Amino acid sequence: MIVGFIGLGMMGANAARNILRAGYPMVVHDIKPEAGKPLIEAGAKWADTPAEVMQQADVVVTMVYGPKEITQVVSGADGFLSTSCEGKFWIDLTTSSPKLMRELAAEFKAKGGGPVDAPVTGSVDAAIRGDMPMFVGGEDQDVEKVRPIIEAMGEVRRVGAYGNGYVAKLVNNQLWKIHAAAIGEAMVAAKLSGLDPEVWWEVMKGGAADSFVLQHDVPSIFAGHYDPSFPIALCLKDLSLIEELLVETGNRCELTRATHERFREAGERYGMGAGEMTVCKVIEDDAGIDLRVEGDWVAPWKVQHPTETKKAD
Structure with missing residues (x-):
């Protein structure tokens, strides 16, 4: 599977690097292009928009600042929903509003995608080591499909349906x-x-x-x-x-x-x-x-x- 990663701050960049270490081809995006340079040097490819990430990847991981930013990534002019999501998976690590995220996930699912929420706890050292505890919600078949990618970043702590992770x-x-x-x-x-x-x-x-x-x-x-x-x-x-x-x-x-x-x-x-x-x-x-x-x-x-x-x- 090709993995997309959007949001390359201190936590996100380290989580993305661990997915690369696990051997997955990767395409990355961030609002600051310079944030992608270390990962590109490590073998990742760059995409100019979230929609381009979705087009190129089988699974997209997001880890952005909060509700405003993740809304833009998903439903903005160049967001996920502006392109085909059929058969794709979305793992979100953002700390956000459960109500908002359930609404966005329903839209993603309606377009044929499989949403999984997996917000993390711990600190940047856990992101570096790849052992972040992750609160994982979603349908069983979706979670199991992307479990190896989640486990490349940390420890799965299953919490039930989508939204419970938030x-x-x-x-x-x-x-x-x-x-x-x-x-x-x-x-x-x-x-x-x-x-x-x-x-x-x-x-x-x-x-x-x-x-x-x-x-x-x-x-x-x-x-x-x-x-x-x-x-x-x-x-x-x-x-x-x-x-x-x-x-x-x-x-x-x-x-x-x-x-x-x-x-x-x-x-x-x-x-x-x-x-x-x-x-x-x-x-x-x-x-x-x-x-x-x-x-x-x-x-x-x-x-x-x-x-x-x-x-x-």
């Missing part, structure tokens, strides 16, 4: 952002009370306070870069989608809204390009303390794919 991704990120905001308050309280930050981190892991955020993201606070590979702008986009889902379901969302406000504050103070964990820097700076810890804290974007690590050895 729901799983949003509530996943809801907990992620709440944990991130709470960690700042806990770290600062611990240090002000005399507990060394690194000691605090070591004793929290494995207990009731543990989470992916605690394990993975606290070192970015120690290092002082706060992980700019996932900027505040993306956090705010996700939190808006999460609140939209909670309102649609009629659910209470006080904790989510408080978290959203804390991330807004971080964006106002440090800029929309600042790292996600600057949500903790807000508390750190207000307390007038420094949570830096000396150490070899490897940044997520500097992790290598296992094959590259073996070459280095």
